[in-house]
Amino acid sequence: MTPALHRREFIRYAALAGFAVGGTGLFAACGGSGSAGSSGGSSADGSKFGSVAVQLSWIKNIEFAGEFFALEKGYYKEAGFGSVDLVAGGAAGTGVEAGLDTGKIWIGMSAPQLTAPAVLNGLPAKIVGATYQKNPFCIVSSAAKPINTPQEMAGRKIGVQDSNQLVFGALLDANDIDPKSITVVPAQFDPSPLANGEVDGWVSYVTNEPITLASKGFTNHAMLFADFNLPLVAETFTVKQDTIDNERDKLKAFLIAEIKGWQDAVANPAESALLAAEVYGKDQHLDVAEQTEEAKAQIGLVVSADTKANGLFTMTQHLVDENISALKAAKLDIAAGDLFDLSIINEIYTERPDLKI
């Protein structure tokens, strides 16, 4: 006399099934199921290259002013794209490399210290250009208790975002600092734990949190990673090898639209700020005056003597070598040819010297 499924047994199964489904849902959220429509080059919308999804490295703020201009002024459309979908990032689950690997996105704004481990783990992808020529990362601290050197972080609490764990670890490695001497505190987007004294330092872009904190009356000090053995570029365009091999024209068209967008962004910091605060990053409740300050500071990262001579997003051999040795210091041993392919961006400027500023 085996009874039919007891009510409690049923609940037990339901609970287990729920756990299982919840588990797989987590994976899906971590970069699993992607929409095939936005990843490929389907030109169902009648445009030459169709629509593409672009993974941003952070929330939609001034850091993507060039992309906002390219959308606003129609540079992507002009280049043959039906629509370009900018996907906000910054959380661990929205990594560019996982997005590329799973076909969720076509191109992404990443960084050498994020692309290198993925390449070393077998992802056929490369960096084809760098928006930020200079490492924008810094440790921001209170002006009253400033952190001036990496050594001064010992024994203190530093807020580090999930997506920035690697670059922070690279800073420690590059300066021979024992990670155990520092208390790393998980951080999210909002730097208020620094303002309310919960942590002593906060990993941030020098163009972002130091300015927002100062405008809220929190005087602070920023220690640049670039000044301490970590000359890494940032906001790099990372694509799959397949894109370089089989969609070269599409990639060139996209980068040309990006160049035009970023030229506008560099020329008009105030308008960049308006686009970020009032159009594309409206839900972030950004402050126009703050964003204008950030846009001005950002120019110093995007434009250098080299980009003036060679064009935006280009990297000199010297800069590439510096990046490779900085990665090596962070235990990411990768050959320049496996991480960077700058032939596309160089080709663009050879064909269109008028695009240089």
Next chain:
Amino acid sequence: MNASLRRIGRFLAPLAISMALLFALWYLFLAAFPQVGPRVGKSPTDVWSYLFGGPASHTARANLLENLQITLRDATIGFVAGIGAALIVSALFVLFSTLEQTLLPIAVLLRSVPLVAMTPIIVLVFGRGVAAAAVMAGIVVFFPALVMIMAGLREAPRQAQELVEAYGGNRWSALRMVAIPSALPSVFAAARISVPGALIGALIGEWLGSGEGLGSSLIKAIPRYQYNELWASVAVVTIVSILLYAVVGVLENLVLARFGPDAGRSS
């Protein structure tokens, strides 16, 4: 003795099937979403060879175990505190029904605030150590356990309670002699359901608060592109939670068997 063995068998057999089903689901998920690809989506076989097959498996295992210990510590503190608090509060609620009428709606309201949204406040109050992670685990455990245990206490046979009263017992002795024993099935059911809850609470607390344990390490594995580590961590947490669920279930059946072969079975 035989009866309790039979009970345990009846409890464990479907659980073993569920576990097997879980692995089947895992393979099925990867097959159903091939775009996840071989580097991001790892199969049980990949996880097995990551943990036991390769030259780096030893360090991988040691690392995972170290983090698992931290997570289990956080979850255990939360579990014990959550269940303990639920027991005390539900007894108080049943003893003093005005207390229940005032406070239960607040408890239900608190329950509907997403845990992630409460984290910054919890972290501010309890710091970023073990306490915060344990509090998170405790919160996940407390509310459902409270409701279940109260339902159990309330279902105590009226006649038996009246008998206690007729012999001069007060509300407290009625609770102790009648309501608590008759609520045991609910208490155990609450404990069983709370095992995965405590683990999830601890994981969230570690991710957003303390920055140690599996909750933190599995998130950090993503930017490092260590998907083997990520999947292995999730698999280990899932298996551990099923095992703990089974342990509580076996204890439950052992205890309830003392109250008769069908105690707690016809709820």
